[in-house]
Amino acid sequence: MSTEFSSSSAFRAILNDLPQADETARAGAEDRNGQLTKPPGALGRLEDLALWYAAWRGDARPVLEAPSILIFAGNHGVAAQGVSAFPAEVTAQMVGNFAAGGAAINQLAKAQGASLNVHALDLDTPTEDFTQAPAMAEDAFVAALKAGWDAVDPASDLVIVGEMGIANTTAAAAVAAGLYGGGGAAWAGRGTGLDDAGVAHKAAVIDAGLARHAEALGDPLDVLRCLGGRELAAMAGTITRARVEGVPVILDGFICTAAASTLEAASPGALDHCVAGHLSEEGAHAALLERIGKEPILSLGLRLGEGSGAAVALSILQSAVACHSGMATFAEAAVSAGQG
Amino acid sequence: MSTEFSSSSAFRAILNDLPQADETARAGAEDRNGQLTKPPGALGRLEDLALWYAAWRGDARPVLEAPSILIFAGNHGVAAQGVSAFPAEVTAQMVGNFAAGGAAINQLAKAQGASLNVHALDLDTPTEDFTQAPAMAEDAFVAALKAGWDAVDPASDLVIVGEMGIANTTAAAAVAAGLYGGGGAAWAGRGTGLDDAGVAHKAAVIDAGLARHAEALGDPLDVLRCLGGRELAAMAGTITRARVEGVPVILDGFICTAAASTLEAASPGALDHCVAGHLSEEGAHAALLERIGKEPILSLGLRLGEGSGAAVALSILQSAVACHSGMATFAEAAVSAGQG
Numbered sequence A, B: 001m002s003t004e005f006s007s008s009s010a011f012r013a014i015l016n017d018l019p020q021a022d023e024t025a026r027a028g029a030e031d032r033n034g035q036l037t038k039p040p041g042a043l044g045r046l047e048d049l050a051l052w053y054a055a056w057r058g059d060a061r062p063v064l065e066a067p068s069i070l071i072f073a074g075n076h077g078v079a080a081q082g083v084s085a086f087p088a089e090v091t092a093q094m095v096g097n098f099a100a101g102g103a104a105i106n107q108l109a110k111a112q113g114a115s116l117n118v119h120a121l122d123l124d125t126p127t128e129d130f131t132q133a134p135a136m137a138e139d140a141f142v143a144a145l146k147a148g149w150d151a152v153d154p155a156s157d158l159v160i161v162g163e164m165g166i167a168n169t170t171a172a173a174a175v176a177a178g179l180y181g182g183g184g185a186a187w188a189g190r191g192t193g194l195d196d197a198g199v200a201h202k203a204a205v206i207d208a209g210l211a212r213h214a215e216a217l218g219d220p221l222d223v224l225r226c227l228g229g230r231e232l233a234a235m236a237g238t239i240t241r242a243r244v245e246g247v248p249v250i251l252d253g254f255i256c257t258a259a260a261s262t263l264e265a266a267s268p269g270a271l272d273h274c275v276a277g278h279l280s281e282e283g284a285h286a287a288l289l290e291r292i293g294k295e296p297i298l299s300l301g302l303r304l305g306e307g308s309g310a311a312v313a314l315s316i317l318q319s320a321v322a323c324h325s326g327m328a329t330f331a332e333a334a335v336s337a338g339q340g
Helices: A008-015 A023-035 A045-057 A077-081 A090-100 A104-112 A138-151 A168-180 A183-187 A196-212 A220-227 A230-245 A254-266 A285-292 A308-326 B008-015 B023-035 B045-057 B077-081 B089-100 B104-112 B138-151 B168-180 B183-187 B196-212 B220-227 B230-245 B254-266 B285-292 B308-326
Strands: A067-073 A115-120 A158-164 A249-251 A274-276 B067-073 B115-120 B158-164 B249-251 B274-276
Touching: A008 A138, A008 A220, A008 A230, A008 A254, A023 A045, A023 A308, A045 A308, A067 A090, A067 A104, A067 A138, A067 A230, A067 A308, A077 A168, A077 A196, A090 A115, A090 A158, A104 A115, A104 A308, A104 B308, A115 A138, A138 A220, A138 A230, A158 A230, A158 A254, A158 A308, A168 A183, A168 A196, A168 A220, A168 A230, A168 A254, A168 A285, A183 A196, A183 A285, A196 A220, A220 A230, A220 A254, A230 A249, A230 A254, A249 A254, A249 A308, A254 A285, A308 B104, A308 B308, B008 B138, B008 B220, B008 B230, B008 B254, B023 B045, B023 B308, B045 B308, B067 B089, B067 B104, B067 B138, B067 B230, B067 B308, B077 B168, B077 B196, B089 B115, B089 B158, B104 B115, B104 B308, B115 B138, B138 B220, B138 B230, B158 B230, B158 B254, B158 B308, B168 B183, B168 B196, B168 B220, B168 B230, B168 B254, B168 B285, B183 B196, B183 B285, B196 B220, B220 B230, B220 B254, B230 B249, B230 B254, B249 B254, B249 B308, B254 B285
Parallel strands: A067 A115, A067 A158, A158 A249, A249 A274, B067 B115, B067 B158, B158 B249, B249 B274
Antiparallel strands: none
16 A cells, blocks of 8 residues: 555545454454443443444554644635634744643643644645635645645554644635535634624635635545645645554544545545544534534533644543453453343 | 531531632632633633632642542442342452452543542441331441541542442432432433343332331431442542532542432532533433533443543543643733634
């Protein structure tokens, strides 16, 4: 299998030949799960998560010791349309805050024992305003996919993808509308704090983008290129590379899920190595998760991005793997099994 | 304030004179929260949890460094009525499993960096069968309350209470029915794995207990004494001592919540220093949480007990406190605030 690409068509070829989960490891994990000192099913979703993780790590009794958080930041030409409550310079300022250790994701990475790497993607050169032109030309798109691809450390055993980018809920909503229809109104939300008029304006801007790129809408990766942004493309690259390397992924919120959805639309099953970390407060996230068939682990009303919801969910996966791989069996503990 | 008691009436006096949260600390935490480098409210429930924790720790920028998990195990005379899928000897076997480090709670304590102490309460002397007599006489009841009270380390900064006890979903359902009415059918669930006939039998056993102790039903602590069990009384003692010491509490599942509910019923507001860690799969837990006005942090389908759901939820509280106390303010990070 190719693990490099220099064109979007080569990336498409990788997407159409993805490795699958290890069914032997899954069966071994299921067998082990049935012997652990608890009533069958009593750990609920933790059991499902442990089995999923075992299957994708190819290990019936896996460890989770080297989680990695990858954040991509990008700027958006469409920000000029006034679709965010924050000015565009906040993207670079927040990258500075990440570097200084002051953002939410820094605290969450530390709390969960995860590495954190932030990739600022050509912040001084925003993507094109998608109401006027494709957000990215082919070369910029491939560069962004590769930035995400190259960011993955194959030695990590779990990847979280997140983003920062003023106006990127607009890009994400445009991508969702491009993939699934419904127009801007179905997918535009409050982002970092728009009022009703702001949301209506955002929906109109998205509709203008959909009209401008009507010819792209049948092709998920072209939707990502024309309506997305560098950090969205990078997240798609990361998620794909993680699959190739056998590294499970926790998806973050609305923007991350929109980027991921392009992969699922392009190659059904492409997100089987991913779980949804949380349900974002951003209005259309639930609908997007439904489209890709993912049930979020958490529902805590977060809407920050930065990988924050996925990083909180990482602690749940760590708990799941710790129980699965650390617990004694009935036989080991000499505990009587039930009649249930 | 008394911090000792030698009778249930002295315990009642403590319950009626509980310390309250530190509103100055809460206001300071709210002020800080408004300045952190994120859109207002973007961390959703994590923000609420951090403010709650700050108020009960009396510190606008608190730490969470010494969480403590306390598990109480008890045996139940009512187990003789055949209300569990597991034999009664499993209680002691599971205490052995806790001691050996093989249970789910051992893995979760390690994953979350919490201390774990297990208290086996007179396992060789089950409580009375509540269909025949009060589960505990006054002296046994006070001893159990004190076992929980004495187990709290005042130097801990968070307490999780959990339990183990074959047949204790029956005791918990009986307590809930005793507090809130509805009879056995409203509160009896599958426990560790009963079928429909088993649940119906369990409900009938509870109804027999309710009829036997009709005179106790107006008094929440008497409900706990007559229909509960040693581990339920101990959890009530722990929760109350934690309040007196200014230590917030994460409640676990159905049995823990039933024990806690007796305190809220006896002294409204007695659980204000507690959050509900999770929604158990045990059927009546949602109704019980509604009665005490608590929204669970997690809903992952757990139904194990042992403090396991609360221990998973601890990681969420740790994330909340880490963000609140560790993040930079807009001024510190030189990030432009939004217009929202």
